[in-house]
Amino acid sequence: MITNRTVRQLTLIVVGILATFSIGGGIIALLAHNWDDFPKVVRIILSFIPAILGIATFLYSESKYRDSLTWAECSSVFLALMIGSTIGLVAQVYNMGGSFEDFLFVWLVMILPIIYLGNSSATAIFYIGLSLTWLYLTYLNSFRFFFGFGSGAGNDVLWFWILFLGVVPHLRYHLQPGRISFRGVTLGWSVAIALCMAAFIGFSGHRLINSTLLITLVYYIGKEYFGNGNSAWQRPFQSISILSIFLMTLIYSGHGLLRFTLERDGYIQSYYGAFDREWQGEGIPATPYFYYFNLVLLFAMAFGAGYFFWREKERNSDYNKAILVFPGMILLAILLQLFEFETTTRILINLYLLFMAWWYLREGWRMRLGWLVFFAALVFSTTMIGRYFDMDIPFWIKGMMYLGLGAGLLWFNKIYSEEKA
Amino acid sequence: MNRKFILLIVLGLLLAVPIGMVIRNEMLLADEGSIYKFTLQPIDPSDPVRGKYIILRYNTMIELDEPIQLQNGEPIYVEVKKDENGWAYFSNVSTTPPDHSAYFKTTVNYGYERTVNINVPFDKYFLNENLAPLAESSYAELTRHGEEFYAEVSITNGEALLRGVYYMNRPLIDHLREMQVDQ
Numbered sequence: 001m002i003t004n005r006t007v008r009q010l011t012l013i014v015v016g017i018l019a020t021f022s023i024g025g026g027i028i029a030l031l032a033h034n035w036d037d038f039p040k041v042v043r044i045i046l047s048f049i050p051a052i053l054g055i056a057t058f059l060y061s062e063s064k065y066r067d068s069l070t071w072a073e074c075s076s077v078f079l080a081l082m083i084g085s086t087i088g089l090v091a092q093v094y095n096m097g098g099s100f101e102d103f104l105f106v107w108l109v110m111i112l113p114i115i116y117l118g119n120s121s122a123t124a125i126f127y128i129g130l131s132l133t134w135l136y137l138t139y140l141n142s143f144r145f146f147f148g149f150g151s152g153a154g155n156d157v158l159w160f161w162i163l164f165l166g167v168v169p170h171l172r173y174h175l176q177p178g179r180i181s182f183r184g185v186t187l188g189w190s191v192a193i194a195l196c197m198a199a200f201i202g203f204s205g206h207r208l209i210n211s212t213l214l215i216t217l218v219y220y221i222g223k224e225y226f227g228n229g230n231s232a233w234q235r236p237f238q239s240i241s242i243l244s245i246f247l248m249t250l251i252y253s254g255h256g257l258l259r260f261t262l263e264r265d266g267y268i269q270s271y272y273g274a275f276d277r278e279w280q281g282e283g284i285p286a287t288p289y290f291y292y293f294n295l296v297l298l299f300a301m302a303f304g305a306g307y308f309f310w311r312e313k314e315r316n317s318d319y320n321k322a323i324l325v326f327p328g329m330i331l332l333a334i335l336l337q338l339f340e341f342e343t344t345t346r347i348l349i350n351l352y353l354l355f356m357a358w359w360y361l362r363e364g365w366r367m368r369l370g371w372l373v374f375f376a377a378l379v380f381s382t383t384m385i386g387r388y389f390d391m392d393i394p395f396w397i398k399g400m401m402y403l404g405l406g407a408g409l410l411w412f413n414k415i416y417s418e419e420k421a
Numbered sequence: 422m423n424r425k426f427i428l429l430i431v432l433g434l435l436l437a438v439p440i441g442m443v444i445r446n447e448m449l450l451a452d453e454g455s456i457y458k459f460t461l462q463p464i465d466p467s468d469p470v471r472g473k474y475i476i477l478r479y480n481t482m483i484e485l486d487e488p489i490q491l492q493n494g495e496p497i498y499v500e501v502k503k504d505e506n507g508w509a510y511f512s513n514v515s516t517t518p519p520d521h522s523a524y525f526k527t528t529v530n531y532g533y534e535r536t537v538n539i540n541v542p543f544d545k546y547f548l549n550e551n552l553a554p555l556a557e558s559s560y561a562e563l564t565r566h567g568e569e570f571y572a573e574v575s576i577t578n579g580e581a582l583l584r585g586v587y588y589m590n591r592p593l594i595d596h597l598r599e600m601q602v603d604q
Contacts, residue, residue, distance in 0.1 A: 032472035034549045036594060044443060051439060055432050062428065083435055088471045090439045094446040095474075095583040097542040103471070110438060113431045154494055 009069070010182060016074040017122045024081030027053075031089055040093060047089035054082030058118070076118030080111045080126060101137040104130060105159070112166045121183050124170050125190045132194045135160040139201045155204045155290045161297060164194070175225050180234050188226060188236035192218055196244040205294035208252075208261050212330045213301035215244045219323050220308035227315075232371060245326055246356065246379055253349040253383065255390055258337055267338060322359040325352070353383040354405075365416055446582055455522070455577035456584065457501055457509035461570060473553035474545045477572055477586065481530065483511050483537045491516075491532045499539055500524045501576050509574070511539065518579060525581035543574050543583040552597045559600060563588055 027050055035043065061068070061075035084107045090096075091103065108130055115124045138156050171191060175184050195218050199211040222237025229235040252258045262268045305327075313319075329352045336345040357380035364372030384405070391398060449455065461477045483499070491497065495516070501523045502512040514537050518524065530538040548556060556563070563570045570593075573584040586593040 032550075034472045034547055036549045036552075048436075048439065051436055055436070058432070059428075079435075086439045087442065090442045090446075092471045092474075092547040094442070095543070095546050096442070096446070097545050097581075097583070106438075110435055113435070117428060117431055154492075156494070 012070045013073055013122075016070045017077055020074045020077045021081070024078055024085075028081065028085045028088070031085060032092070034092060043093050044090070047086055047093060049086075050082035050089070051086035054079035072118050073120050073122040076114050076120035076123040077126060079118070080114050080123050083107070083110050083114070099137075099141065101134050101141065104134045104137070108134060108163055115167065115170050119170075119173075121170070121174060121187050124167050124187065127167055128164075128190050128194045131160060131163045132197055134163070135198055135202055155293070157202050157204055158290060158293045158297075160198055160202050161293070164198075177225050178228055180226065180229055185226075185229075185234055185236060188222075189240075192222070192237045192240035196240050199244065200248070203294050203297070205265060205291055206298055207265055208258070208330065208334060210294060210298050210301065211248065212327050213298065213305055215241050215248065216323065216327050217301050217305040217308065218244075219320075220305055220312055223312045224308050227312075242323070242375075245323070246353075246375075249326075249349060249353055249356070250382060250386070252333070253346065253353060253386065255346070258333060258345060258349070259342065262334065262337055267334070320359075320363075322356045325355070350383060350387060353379060357383065361412070445580075449575045449577065449580050449582045450584060452575060452577055455575045457503070457523075457574050457576050458507065458571045459509050459574060461572050461586075472547060473550040474547040475553055475556045475586075477541075477544050477546055477583075479541050479544070479572075480510065481539050481541055483514055483539065485513065485535045485537060488535045489514070489516070489532075489537075491529045491537060493529055493531050495529045496526065497529055497537075497539065498524045498526055498579065508571075514539065522577045524579060525576050526579040527581075543572070543581050546572070546583060546586045546593075548594065548597070551601065552594065555597050555600055556593065559597075563593075 031046065031050065035046065038046070058075045058079045061071040065071035087106060087110070088103065091098075108127060111123065111127045111130070114120070115127060135157060138159075171187060174181075174187060196215060199214040199218075203210040218237050219241035222235060222241060226235045226237055229238075232239045252261070259268060329348065333345050333348055336348065357376045359376075360372050360379065361376035364370070364374075364376055384402070388398070388402070459479050461479055491514075497514045497516060498518050499511050500513040500515070500519050500521075501509050503509050513519075514529075525542065527542050528540050530540045532538065569589045570587070572586050575582045575584055588596045
């Protein structure tokens with residue numbers, strides 16, 4: 001239950017933050033115009049105006065409105081924006097090179113202390129969003145050239161986890177197990193989305209195992225901190241994790257995609273030799289020791305997932321079986337693929353998708369949750385549509401299979417329609 | 422520790438970063454002996470915070486005397502030399518700093534056998550948002566005579582900073598302003 005904020009307070013905070021972003025964005029755009037008619041000294045002085053304005057607003061808020069949450073949040077966000085504007089303008093005056101993601105990285109490091117100075121969750125969410133933007137830009141940067149070239153981003157994506165660690169104390173402070181608040185839920189959504197989006201591209205080695213562990217860990221952290229949320233909105237970690245498991249499994253159910261990922265990790269030799277390179281799939285990385293951070297993350301996430309699963313097990317024996325079997329299923333799929341059982345691997349992943357659909361359909365019915373039934377239908381339909389077009393088997397077998405599945409669904413309807421609503 | 426004290430320290434540190442950027446850049450610009458001129462070609466993108474700029478394209482392909490095993494993104498040191506006409510070029514790369522001052526630090530874009538393509542850390546020239554598109558549209562004119570369109574860069578002991586961009590020995594910005602008036 002959200003009880004610690006009145007609607008009035010929430011409205012003031014939300015509108016205040018939106019106004020801050022709008023004003024901050026306006027100031028940034030005005031100065032980004034590049035007033036090169038002025039002498040260099042004037043332009044340098046102009047560059048410092050946003051930072052001074054940000055600091056003055058922050059100090060004013062500290063001295064006059066120390067107890068106002070709206071002021072604390074808004075002045076922190078404003079300071080974060082203005083610091084970014086100042087370093088951007090100094091870079092502009094001196095024509096300093098470097099990509100936008102290089103600039104973002106410096107900005108992120110400077111935002112971090114502001115989160116703690118203002119105890120500001122809006123700044124923390126801004127920081128998390130900006131970190132994710134940095135991650136995707138860094139990742140996309142590796143595709144500037146044709147295949148094999150330009151994959152220089154490599155281990156740089158791992159910096160995302162170090163950036164993320166910076167915000168963890170703030171999260172620890174505001175997320176309390178079993179206490180559902182508006183701030184906690186909002187932070188929860190931003191963190192869960194960021195982690196699950198980062199799961200797909202945030203590693204430079206052991207990608208498949210790392211992303212599986214991360215998504216599983218997100219789910220069990222959710223059970224710890226948002227276990228007693230009343231709706232999907234109040235269980236952000238679980239909602240996003242389940243959606244990510246579905247998307248990940250759907251991606252790997254396609255032809256050759258699991259193999260491709262394992263080739264990139266250097267687990268399997270490529271048919272074409274494009275990734276036939278030593279121990280990492282993409283050659284000795286530019287920063288070889290940093291590569292091992294993938295393993296540190298792997299063990300940390302395995303430990304974390306195990307720990308939170310154990311805590312959940314002690315509280316509750318009614319597991320979500322679709323989540324419970326997910327890491328095991330991926331591990332089995334990897335083993336099958338390593339021994340070149342391509343078809344068996346695909347059958348296994350597709351069976352898991354069908355099991356997932358059945359599980360959520362059953363749970364949705366049991367708990368009378370329409371959206372869960374809808375989710376089950378989504379899992380089932382996308383799997384069916386995907387396989388109808390990409391499955392290379394005789395039409396008569398395909399026809400029999402789909403007829404069988406249709407009959408199974410009708411049987412489900414029959415059984416449950418006889419049950420009392 | 423007192424909250425006010427921490428507050429002042431952190432806010433001071435936040436200001437120290439841009440102040441440090443200014444001091445470091447001014448020191449590099451003040452070193453007259455570190456100036457190199459490179460011929461170039463411009464294109465015009467945009468940055469949401471820093472504004473419009475033109476990307477300056479240099480000849481970034483370096484032929485090495487001996488092959489070095491380099492990975493994409495690997496940090497390297499690029500040596501700079503001047504030809505008989507005084508134009509600068511990237512002459513060699515190494516994974517350790519050379520024993521002279523005419524080099525800057527950057528990363529490998531890509532490389533194969535004896536050829537290395539480098540990322541250039543002074544490839545952005547920030548311009549007023551009205552002038553940047555003009556620079557790109559007059560690309561043909563600017564590059565017609567090759568060596569009349571060039572960048573002046575301060576390079577010393579691993580640091581590099583773009584001093585300015587020139588066309589026919591005048592700052593590009595003056596030339597673009599004239600073009601703007603003529604239009």
